[in-house]
Amino acid sequence: MKQINVGVLGFGTVGAGVVRLLVENRDILRSKVGADLHLKYVADIDTETDRGIALGDGVLISDAHKMLDDPETDIIVEMIGGEGIAKEFILKAIRNGKHVVTANKALIAGHGNEIVEAARQHGVDFAYEASVGGCMPIIKSVRESLVGNRIHAMTGILNGTCNYILTKITEEGSTFEDALREAQAEGFAEADPTLDVEGGDTAHKLAILNALAYGMRINLKDIYVEGITRITPLDIAFAAEFGYKVKLLAISKNRGDAVEARIHPTMIPLNNPLSNVGGSLNAVTISADAVGDMMLYGHGAGMMPTGSAVVGDIADIARNIMTGATGRIPVLSYQPEAIREVPVLPVDEIETHYYFRFAAADRPGVLSKISGILGDLGISIASVHQKGRKTEGAVPIVMLTHIAREADVRKALTEIRNLNIVCKEPVLIRIEQ
């Protein structure tokens, strides 16, 4: 049986998941792939800690270059993360003619165009299913299953930390700060949660999906990103009253010559299947001309789910090696010559429904002034709820709008803010129906 040699860079949690699957499920992989996916090297600066996985002599090494320079290693699995040494190692592996598998969304979102071009020049495969949606086969679905479709839109819950925190706030009425602390205690959030809770990680993933779905160069910098740090139990409670849940969504829409791409907390109705995706789970809905709406749902992160996606990529590459079919599918879904520069629309140009909460001064005429400004800017109010409960000297006025243009909404909020009739920064949450 043919042997394909695999080297894993980084023996942290996710690296250990890959190693465990390659070791423990080696027999089942052989019976499916028809080759032996042999774990030749695992490189980590820490070669002492016991990860509970028995490795043969000489497999665990501290010098990554030993595997990168080894002519017998066919596939390099980068599990280090970040945009520093990981990028350097990946580019060296590619230059040395090795196929590369990674889960590193930050790296692909930031430097993917360069890496993909390097892989093309050196005739190697570069695979990254685990970078978006963990074990869910979102990249394979977009690149392969939906190949005959024109994709209209994608909507995803792509960050388990944020979904865990929002679920806690929704179900237990916790504040953001308390929910974050709990998420950290239970291992669902990092010590520095910035990349997750500010939406950056979700943006990395959407940048990758956009390229695959719309045939555009990877473009991270133009995606509008708003995280969940300002979400309060009060707004989530109001959302529930209106029949909505609040989720951090990645939303992209194909608008022909441009793409709408944004990450923000979003109210979605309870009959939207994404509203039932709780805890740290992930899900993505894809709308396309032939399939209509389709959804994938599963664990978006974690040692074994991520390991599963990485091993799926290893097997795909192994099958290409065995049949001489490297480069069988273009890395970014479209043939390189078909990839275009598609602009991402400024957020000002999006049109959607809005939820506003104003902390209004408790005196006559306030509601009329607010609604006057909205009306002057063509923002039509679908419903208003002014509740009696005065908190911190102000009355909460909640409004839901019909479809409005973001630029008008921003202008209106600035004017309302300047009136000195609202006591705090107005709250704005976008609604997707």
Added chain:
Amino acid sequence: MKQINVGVLGFGTVGAGVVRLLVENRDILRSKVGADLHLKYVADIDTETDRGIALGDGVLISDAHKMLDDPETDIIVEMIGGEGIAKEFILKAIRNGKHVVTANKALIAGHGNEIVEAARQHGVDFAYEASVGGCMPIIKSVRESLVGNRIHAMTGILNGTCNYILTKITEEGSTFEDALREAQAEGFAEADPTLDVEGGDTAHKLAILNALAYGMRINLKDIYVEGITRITPLDIAFAAEFGYKVKLLAISKNRGDAVEARIHPTMIPLNNPLSNVGGSLNAVTISADAVGDMMLYGHGAGMMPTGSAVVGDIADIARNIMTGATGRIPVLSYQPEAIREVPVLPVDEIETHYYFRFAAADRPGVLSKISGILGDLGISIASVHQKGRKTEGAVPIVMLTHIAREADVRKALTEIRNLNIVCKEPVLIRIEQ
């Protein structure tokens, strides 16, 4: 640009969906696949009806053998259905060295082992993503994405007709007969709905999934099949009172040396994501060692969703042709030599929770006799509801059990039936927690 010639057998609804995608999305397919998927022939005995798709001169033919014998046609798409002429044409295409794509679950479930062996002998690809779950990439997910997993179980809503009917009964309190008539009127059910409503179609699909997931030969005949024709609004209303919905589920469980495989109406709790899959939609949950639980959700049938899956298969095969990688993935997921005869357990050996409804005679001691028989057979009752409302001279007694063995349950129901204290056949619906 390389041209891959495609011939479509059968220009009915689904065949027309494939043709439409190949024609209308030809440019996007080119920009992704890097080849021209050229529709060379469409064969149908009806060459007169206008399907609203413009085909070139000489493309629509009535003689299928013209494309089967044409040395330039690379891929044959069988969209005729059934186990008669479709099988004959597929085997001829394979013998002539052509790759084959089909959506024909009945044929694969009944004759798949033979067809797969023929494809192997003749070195051609045989693809059938559209046979299970319509546009959902369930076959690709099991064969490729989950390749590193040991699959523990699969649970699916795999028949849109049944799901549509059960949704109608649930939401509108219709009888089965009325809901079926509505489904027929709206095009969700065939004039002869037997294969759908008796569970046969769902069994075809589960037989295919079982082979892929567990490395077994396709085995349709041993799957336990019970349809939805006896489901009443009363039982669905009771289910709702207990917090359950009733769905026709395909359930399979890997029990090591054997497989549990059954199709039957099933009560599932509202927090099970499958319970929210309404109308004609399909969904499948897969449980596996690395991914945990994962779900796919989408349109399981219909012209364009099915067309999308077929075109995905055509593109996969085209990519294999272009890179010389035919046979890159074994048709049934496992290498032929790794496929085993895995027995399907008799339904008597399953263990699950049960819902019973007895139409009990309205006299003293009935409940004690029923519960006595259940107790003697080791069937432990979780809850009993005896409602006052007497209908047709009988009182409904509803019971939910703890985990019990099917053989014991059947024995108990026979004994209860023989007591002459129940006026009608007891109702049994299995519950999955």
